[in-house]
Amino acid sequence: MASAWDALERLERTWSPARGFPNVLAEVNNQPLGRRYMLTALTFFLIGGVLAILMRVQLAVSENTFLGPQAFNELFTMHGSTMMFLFAVPFLEGLALYVLPMMIGARDVAFPRLTAYGYWVYVFGGLVFYASYLIGAVPDAGWFGYTPLSTQRFTGVSTDFWLLGLSLVEVAGLTAGVEIVVTILKFRAPGMTLARMPLFAWALLIVGIMILFAFTVLLTATLLLECDRALETRFFDADRGGSNLLWQHLFWFFGHPEVYIMFLPATGIISMIVPTFARRPAVGYSLIVVALMVTGFVSFGLWVHHMFTAGLPSLSKSFFTASSLMIAIASGVQVFAWIATLWGSGPRLATPLLYVLGFLFLFVLGGLTGVMVAVVPFDLQVHDSYFIVAHFHYVLIGGVLFPILGGICYWYPKVTGRLLSRRLGLWSWGLTFLGFNATFFPMHIMGFLGLPRRVYTYQRDLQLDGYNLVSTAGAFVLGLGSLLLLIDVVISRRRGRLAGDSPWGGDSLEWTVTSPPPPYTHHTFPIVASRTPAWAPSDDAADERTKRIVEELAGEPRDWRATLVTDAVDASPQAIQYLPGSTYLPFWTAVASMTAAIGILSRAYILSAFGGAATIIALVLWLRPKQRIVRLLRRSGLAERTGLTVFPTGTLSTAWWGTLGLTTIAGSSVGALLYSYFYIRLFSEQWPQGGIGLPDWRLATLAIGLLTTSVPAVGWGLRQLRRGRRWPTKAGFSAGLVGGGAYVVLQLVELSRLGFSPSESAYASLFYVLNVAALLLAATGWALHLAVQIRLWRIADEALPEATLQLEIAALYWTFAAAAGLALYATLYLSPRIL
Amino acid sequence: MTAHDRTGIEQRRLWFGLLGGGIAWTGQLIAASFISEWGCFSGLGDRHVGGLMMITWLLIGVSLAMAALAAVATVVAARLHARWRTDGGPGSVDSPYDSSEAFLAKAGVIASGLFLFIIVAQSIPIVFFLRGC
Numbered sequence: 001m002a003s004a005w006d007a008l009e010r011l012e013r014t015w016s017p018a019r020g021f022p023n024v025l026a027e028v029n030n031q032p033l034g035r036r037y038m039l040t041a042l043t044f045f046l047i048g049g050v051l052a053i054l055m056r057v058q059l060a061v062s063e064n065t066f067l068g069p070q071a072f073n074e075l076f077t078m079h080g081s082t083m084m085f086l087f088a089v090p091f092l093e094g095l096a097l098y099v100l101p102m103m104i105g106a107r108d109v110a111f112p113r114l115t116a117y118g119y120w121v122y123v124f125g126g127l128v129f130y131a132s133y134l135i136g137a138v139p140d141a142g143w144f145g146y147t148p149l150s151t152q153r154f155t156g157v158s159t160d161f162w163l164l165g166l167s168l169v170e171v172a173g174l175t176a177g178v179e180i181v182v183t184i185l186k187f188r189a190p191g192m193t194l195a196r197m198p199l200f201a202w203a204l205l206i207v208g209i210m211i212l213f214a215f216t217v218l219l220t221a222t223l224l225l226e227c228d229r230a231l232e233t234r235f236f237d238a239d240r241g242g243s244n245l246l247w248q249h250l251f252w253f254f255g256h257p258e259v260y261i262m263f264l265p266a267t268g269i270i271s272m273i274v275p276t277f278a279r280r281p282a283v284g285y286s287l288i289v290v291a292l293m294v295t296g297f298v299s300f301g302l303w304v305h306h307m308f309t310a311g312l313p314s315l316s317k318s319f320f321t322a323s324s325l326m327i328a329i330a331s332g333v334q335v336f337a338w339i340a341t342l343w344g345s346g347p348r349l350a351t352p353l354l355y356v357l358g359f360l361f362l363f364v365l366g367g368l369t370g371v372m373v374a375v376v377p378f379d380l381q382v383h384d385s386y387f388i389v390a391h392f393h394y395v396l397i398g399g400v401l402f403p404i405l406g407g408i409c410y411w412y413p414k415v416t417g418r419l420l421s422r423r424l425g426l427w428s429w430g431l432t433f434l435g436f437n438a439t440f441f442p443m444h445i446m447g448f449l450g451l452p453r454r455v456y457t458y459q460r461d462l463q464l465d466g467y468n469l470v471s472t473a474g475a476f477v478l479g480l481g482s483l484l485l486l487i488d489v490v491i492s493r494r495r496g497r498l499a500g501d502s503p504w505g506g507d508s509l510e511w512t513v514t515s516p517p518p519p520y521t522h523h524t525f526p527i528v529a530s531r532t533p534a535w536a537p538s539d540d541a542a543d544e545r546t547k548r549i550v551e552e553l554a555g556e557p558r559d560w561r562a563t564l565v566t567d568a569v570d571a572s573p574q575a576i577q578y579l580p581g582s583t584y585l586p587f588w589t590a591v592a593s594m595t596a597a598i599g600i601l602s603r604a605y606i607l608s609a610f611g612g613a614a615t616i617i618a619l620v621l622w623l624r625p626k627q628r629i630v631r632l633l634r635r636s637g638l639a640e641r642t643g644l645t646v647f648p649t650g651t652l653s654t655a656w657w658g659t660l661g662l663t664t665i666a667g668s669s670v671g672a673l674l675y676s677y678f679y680i681r682l683f684s685e686q687w688p689q690g691g692i693g694l695p696d697w698r699l700a701t702l703a704i705g706l707l708t709t710s711v712p713a714v715g716w717g718l719r720q721l722r723r724g725r726r727w728p729t730k731a732g733f734s735a736g737l738v739g740g741g742a743y744v745v746l747q748l749v750e751l752s753r754l755g756f757s758p759s760e761s762a763y764a765s766l767f768y769v770l771n772v773a774a775l776l777l778a779a780t781g782w783a784l785h786l787a788v789q790i791r792l793w794r795i796a797d798e799a800l801p802e803a804t805l806q807l808e809i810a811a812l813y814w815t816f817a818a819a820a821g822l823a824l825y826a827t828l829y830l831s832p833r834i835l
Numbered sequence: 836m837t838a839h840d841r842t843g844i845e846q847r848r849l850w851f852g853l854l855g856g857g858i859a860w861t862g863q864l865i866a867a868s869f870i871s872e873w874g875c876f877s878g879l880g881d882r883h884v885g886g887l888m889m890i891t892w893l894l895i896g897v898s899l900a901m902a903a904l905a906a907v908a909t910v911v912a913a914r915l916h917a918r919w920r921t922d923g924g925p926g927s928v929d930s931p932y933d934s935s936e937a938f939l940a941k942a943g944v945i946a947s948g949l950f951l952f953i954i955v956a957q958s959i960p961i962v963f964f965l966r967g968c
Binding site: 193194195196286287289290293294297298300301304312313314315316318319320321322323325326329330529530531569570571678682683 | 857860861863864867868869871872873874875876880890891894933934935936937938939941942945946949950953956957959960961964965967968
């Protein structure tokens with residue numbers, strides 16, 4: 001017994017979060033970081049809420065002078081940006097990071113240090129954003145930052161605060177996207193096939209993939225706009241061949257999926273709460289999963305419905321109208337499935353379920369007005385009116401905030417071990433529901449009566465004072481309702497009733513661990529045999545191998561962090577993944593990233609270069625293989641006891657999947673650049689613009705030829721590695737190094753001898769930026785190759801298998817860099833000669 | 836052909852069945868968006884053949900091709916599902932109800948079928964209602 005206690009204590013010590021300052025800066029475990037994400041997001045929610053109330057005070061009566069037009073512009077910009085970028089998405093990411101490992105039977109998320117980096121970058125992004133108040137240059141161009149309003153000609157440094165703060169937050173979002181996808185695919189408990197995965201995890205998987213595409217496009221767009229502002233490129237300068245509509249296309253290509261990036265996890269929350277309180281499995285599980293998939297896909301095809309008044313051809317608009325109507329089918333399927341689950345079940349009306357019922361009512365209303373605004377003639381009438389404000393608040397507050405508040409009530413006992421107050425919960429729900437409807441329902445009518453949005457006041461003879469006053473009073477009630485819940489959250493932390501492990505009797509795995517959960521989450525990896533594992537725990541269905549592995553890993557390893565890796569599709573055990581412990585590296589990498597952003601903000605490019613260099617150095621320190629860990633894994637004996645590898649390679653390794661995520665992000669960015677090129681090309685009478693001649697193809701062709709021919713050589717080297725042949729491996733990878741090096745040098749020569757500057761025209765800007773993108777992608781790959789080459793030459797033959805993963809990653813990235821380089825080459829050098 | 840090869844082919848069919856409809860819809864939307872904007876900007880909207888604009892014919896062509904792709908994906912998913920709903924899929928140890936392969940095949944039938952419907956629905960206005968840019 002003593003040794004069992006000792007083992008448990010060692011396991012606990014290994015996973016326990018660091019306490020006290022500065023140790024908290026080094027924490028990488030998902031539980032404290034998930035909590036921090038949620039608390040930080042709730043802080044931004046409070047700030048955003050105060051900004052909204054200030055706006056409502058201004059609009060309470062006509063011709064009010066409480067705020068001036070400039071302050072009002074700043075408030076609606078900061079309110080929208082805060083709620084969209086700093087509250088809703090980060091909160092859901094934090095919830096995902098906290099709950100996911102518990103729910104799918106893992107001990108942590110796939111990349112703990114990346115989680116920590118993402119959190120700090122998010123905090124710093126928010127701070128940069130709000131630092132604008134300190135120097136009185138608050139962003140005022142709207143949360144969508146339309147050009148030309150957001151260009152240097154019309155706004156000063158305020159828009160730089162917006163762009164750079166946002167860029168950091170987007171990077172945080174991307175890290176969470178990769179984290180969520182890889183965790184779900186590789187860390188599911190044995191037996192948790194895709195057909196048994198909790199619906200919340202399904203929603204998050206789809207959202208994680210969406211983030212990789214959508215956030216990257218916005219990140220690319222914000223960088224292009226910052227280039228226009230700081231470096232005088234011409235992407236959005238109509239006088240020099242650029243296009244303001246291009247910004248709208250890029251922004252809304254992100255902006256509409258963004259709505260679903262918030263909404264789908266919210267539906268995932270609903271899909272967890274409803275079966276729990278209906279005490280029966282979700283009706284239409286397969287249909288809900290398909291609805292999530294279809295929504296994820298179709299959400300990328302709706303962006304133009306934000307641009308119906310921008311003068312696009314009717315033909316084009318008709319396709320987007322149809323897509324916008326079709327997404328209602330997918331959403332409707334989910335709504336009917338939840339109603340069917342509740343129907344006749346005699347559900348227990350606890351606070352989380354009340355929020356679900358509120359959600360159903362409000363979201364259906366918001367969805368119906370969404371179908372209305374998808375119809376072009378109707379949209380032309382109500383565009384930029386308060387009808388739109390009402391519509392999207394019904395969707396976002398009804399469809400996202402209500403599930404979030406319900407989720408807080410639902411998982412709070414798990415996080416803290418204590419229940420929220422039922423009485424305060426009822427008051428909070430009632431006030432929030434009433435306040436919300438009082439605030440936003442009159443806005444439909446005001447919109448119909450012609451009140452435009454984003455104006456700081458209105459004339460008395462419009463006779464809208466009554467509606468506005470009700471709306472403002474409602475905003476205070478809504479604020480009070482939300483505040484009550486937050487007060488309850490604080491008070492119940494110490495004074496709430498003890499919750500027990502499963503206060504609601506939920507059906508998923510998080511309810512099988514203690515409340516609050518131990519830092520290692522699962523002492524013994526669960527074996528899943530149904531969609532409701534907490535209701536029907538059974539390992540009878542598992543094969544002997546799985547049972548033996550789970551038994552061997554019960555409370556193991558004790559002295560280092562690790563989790564079980566399973567197959568992405570059928571969740572059979574594949575490997576044991578080492579997970580890093582506390583380290584300051586993510587924090588300092590985030591500080592370096594912020595320094596680079598501040599350098600651009602203050603036009604101190606040396607500071608920016610210093611921040612960039614420091615980020616790269618920190619990343620090198622972060623990623624370099626550590627012999628100490630290799631020795632630890634070799635000596636552990638876990639491989640022999642379980643029959644699983646402790647040096648996973650290829651698709652068994654989370655690092656391989658992470659690299660795939662990285663290449664998806666980089667590929668999306670290249671896609672956004674190519675879209676920008678062809679969009680501007682489409683509307684240019686003359687190409688290349690401004691009298692610039694066709695690009696000289698000879699040097700570029702030689703460069704791309706060298707780059708692409710090095711890919712088969714690297715692939716051959718990889719095959720030799722798998723056969724254990726050291727020298728042919730070195731030869732193959734050396735060919736990649738030479739080919740890549742030559743490409744980088746030739747690209748630099750090409751850029752240095754261009755006879756035009758990027759400021760001349762949009763074409764010139766595109767030519768430079770696309771070439772620089774190809775150069776950066778190849779240079780990164782080359783640096784990666786150099787690092788693995790050095791390792792390859794230094795390690796002993798018997799250590800070759802342990803270096804396999806690095807070589808596979810280098811090869812995977814190299815293939816991507818060459819493909820991207822080829823696409824960019826074909827666009828820049830071949831397409832002008834053909835199209 | 837070895838059992839391993841057969842499994843590989845079936846896996847590729849499965850993913851095609853699951854994602855083919857969505858990819859076809861994406862292709863139709865992006866192509867239609869570019870064709871409409873480029874056609875209307877370049878003056879192609881003024882040229883008519885058989886009572887319809889040249890652009891409309893192009894859009895019909897793209898839509899038919901993408902509808903065909905989505906239809907093939909639906910059929911592929913349906914055939915896999917018909918087989919796997921009894922045995923759970925290649926190498927599956929789970930019951931057909933819980934096997935990932937059988938589940939994804941079923942999801943493919945519904946998803947690709949729905950995308951086929953969306954493609955057809957999106958094409959109706961250009962053929963029957965919209966007569967100009």
